[in-house]
Amino acid sequence: MEYVALTVGFIVIMAGLWAIMTRKNIIRIIIGFSIFDTGLHIVMVALAYVKGRTAPILDNTVALDDAVNLIVDPVPQALVLTAIVIGLGVTALMLIFAMKLHREKKTLDIRSFKDLKW
Amino acid sequence: MSYLLIISILLGIIMLAMAGIAIYHKSQVVAIIAAGALGLFASVMYLLLSAPDVAMTEAAIGSGLSTIIFFYVLNRIRTTDEKEEQQLKK
Amino acid sequence: MELFGAIITLLGAIFLLIASIGLVRMPDVYNRLQVGTKATTLGTILSLIGLAIVIPGWSGKLILLIIFVMMTNPVSSHVLARAAYYIKLPYTSRTVVDKLKVSDKVLNVEMEKRYGLESKTLKVK
Amino acid sequence: MKNIFIIIIIAAFGVMLYPLFEDFSGNDELSELASFYAQKENVEKVNSANLVTAVVVTYRGLDTLGEVTILFLAAAIIAFSLRKHSVERDLRRNSEIFKTASKVLIPIIMMVGVYIFMNGHLSPGGGFQGGAVLASAVILMLLAFPNIPFNSKLFAYTESISGLVFVGLAAIGALIGSGYLDNAILPLGTFGELLSAGAIPVIYSFVGLKVGAELSNILNEFQSVQSDN
Numbered sequence: 001m002e003y004v005a006l007t008v009g010f011i012v013i014m015a016g017l018w019a020i021m022t023r024k025n026i027i028r029i030i031i032g033f034s035i036f037d038t039g040l041h042i043v044m045v046a047l048a049y050v051k052g053r054t055a056p057i058l059d060n061t062v063a064l065d066d067a068v069n070l071i072v073d074p075v076p077q078a079l080v081l082t083a084i085v086i087g088l089g090v091t092a093l094m095l096i097f098a099m100k101l102h103r104e105k106k107t108l109d110i111r112s113f114k115d116l117k118w
Numbered sequence: 119m120s121y122l123l124i125i126s127i128l129l130g131i132i133m134l135a136m137a138g139i140a141i142y143h144k145s146q147v148v149a150i151i152a153a154g155a156l157g158l159f160a161s162v163m164y165l166l167l168s169a170p171d172v173a174m175t176e177a178a179i180g181s182g183l184s185t186i187i188f189f190y191v192l193n194r195i196r197t198t199d200e201k202e203e204q205q206l207k208k
Numbered sequence: 209m210e211l212f213g214a215i216i217t218l219l220g221a222i223f224l225l226i227a228s229i230g231l232v233r234m235p236d237v238y239n240r241l242q243v244g245t246k247a248t249t250l251g252t253i254l255s256l257i258g259l260a261i262v263i264p265g266w267s268g269k270l271i272l273l274i275i276f277v278m279m280t281n282p283v284s285s286h287v288l289a290r291a292a293y294y295i296k297l298p299y300t301s302r303t304v305v306d307k308l309k310v311s312d313k314v315l316n317v318e319m320e321k322r323y324g325l326e327s328k329t330l331k332v333k
Numbered sequence: 334m335k336n337i338f339i340i341i342i343i344a345a346f347g348v349m350l351y352p353l354f355e356d357f358s359g360n361d362e363l364s365e366l367a368s369f370y371a372q373k374e375n376v377e378k379v380n381s382a383n384l385v386t387a388v389v390v391t392y393r394g395l396d397t398l399g400e401v402t403i404l405f406l407a408a409a410i411i412a413f414s415l416r417k418h419s420v421e422r423d424l425r426r427n428s429e430i431f432k433t434a435s436k437v438l439i440p441i442i443m444m445v446g447v448y449i450f451m452n453g454h455l456s457p458g459g460g461f462q463g464g465a466v467l468a469s470a471v472i473l474m475l476l477a478f479p480n481i482p483f484n485s486k487l488f489a490y491t492e493s494i495s496g497l498v499f500v501g502l503a504a505i506g507a508l509i510g511s512g513y514l515d516n517a518i519l520p521l522g523t524f525g526e527l528l529s530a531g532a533i534p535v536i537y538s539f540v541g542l543k544v545g546a547e548l549s550n551i552l553n554e555f556q557s558v559q560s561d562n
Contacts, residue, residue: 001126005163006357008130010350014343015137021339027146031153034184035137038160045169050363055168056384057457058376065373071384073367077169078388082400084175085461085544088184089407092551095191096411102195170457171385178465183548186472190555283434290428
């Protein structure tokens with residue numbers, strides 16, 4: 001199962017990169033960025049998985065004494081937790097700038113923004 | 119073949135299809151909704167990988183709030199475009 | 209007892225399956241929304257009741273969940289159908305009656321009588 | 334022609350990623366760091382049932398602080414970069430069903446959010462998830478009552494006070510505990526109860542309030558953008 005998740009994560013990352021590089025509409029580029037983000041999170045969580053174990057929450061089913069042999073790795077999960085929230089903030093920022101670009105040029109086509117091109 | 123493996127393969131196929139729709143569909147609205155659905159299926163995948171915390175966060179933020187802000191921006195851009203068209207007609 | 213709960217959960221799953229078949233099968237947005245709301249509400253509630261029978265310790269939280277589903281699901285589909293109506297999504301050719309048009313007209317006339325013309329829409333700053 | 338270059342670039346990226354896939358042979362046991370966190374004496378030092386919460390709040394607390402700072406910066410830049418020339422615009426009237434139902438639902442959703450971040454050390458959940466649920470209650474309010482006077486000052490004050498309490502509790506941990514963001518400044522309690530794990534529920538609740546206020550502010554900015562000129 002973790003192999004499937006890892007493969008899917010990699011392909012989703014590639015799809016996001018492809019969308020970032022080939023699409024012409026800025027909204028589509030931002031969608032590609034969020035797809036890329038999701039793929040990265042899947043890869044990180046899949047790397048934390050340990051075969052046949054449960055979530056890192058100690059309760060009646062997971063004994064405190066034997067927790068080392070029963071739970072999956074909590075550290076990448078904690079990192080992904082913060083990464084998702086940061087991803088929302090960054091996406092909102094990108095969308096605001098897309099809106100400002102649209103206000104300047106009245107278009108969202110990336111090919112019409114050539115101000116820095118000599 | 120355990121049933122978890124079959125479920126995860128099905129989920130993976132659906133997620134790849136969602137990514138394809140999000141990149142290549144003509145309508146931007148459908149593309150945004152497909153990106154949100156990708157997040158939703160990813161949260162089910164996190165649940166299979168025994169990460170319930172991450173699954174909750176992804177379901178609330180990745181597929182809920184980010185879709186909503188995409189739609190706000192899309193609505194804003196569409197209304198300004200409509201206003202300009204009306205001005206051009208005048 | 210466990211078997212009974214499992215049977216009820218299976219019944220809920222069958223309702224959900226029928227709902228998803230109807231979602232593909234129905235001709236326009238409004239019919240799809242109707243199928244997707246009624247059958248999924250009943251299916252979800254039945255699955256949760258079955259779960260509560262199997263594991264009685266969770267029944268408090270599950271009853272809260274059932275109340276929440278019963279409140280949110282119809283309201284959200286009502287809002288969706290209203291939005292779809294006002295952006296003029298097409299009906300099927302077999303639609304016969306449009307009651308919202310009539311009631312909206314009545315409401316608008318009444319509102320104009322009471323508050324004047326502006327009350328048709330909402331002014332937002 | 335251009336697409337071929339892009340395909341080559343992506344293929345190169347894939348080749349870079351491939352060793353990660355090749356070396357991954359399916360973990361059979363925990364890594365060294367994680368098994369340190371999961372040992373009995375170390376779990377009892379923190380006394381939090383949810384190990385992810387323990388990692389987020391205490392062991393990796395500085396990461397959380399940086400994350401909250403980044404979110405604050407994003408919200409601040411969004412608020413700065415928008416002009417505020419609001420004009421009136423026409424909206425459809427919301428239906429009575431929607432308004433009444435949202436009046437009932439908004440307190441329930443907020444309560445669920447508070448429950449999620451209060452129980453972050455016992456069950457799945459925590460500050461970020463609870464904050465997101467709070468923000469979704471706020472967006473339901475914004476959709477149901479679009480001309481409600483949105484008190485953004487209240488949210489700003491909530492946000493800054495929560496940030497101050499977060500940093501202050503961390504500094505108290507450095508003063509009287511064993512280090513910055515130490516959770517043993519409050520009594521640890523018994524394992525698995527609501528009032529246990531020292532300062533973790535307090536810190537995580539304030540993180541949840543902060544995240545909820547920031548996300549609500551971002552959403553309100555996006556809503557107000559709809560009607561500017």
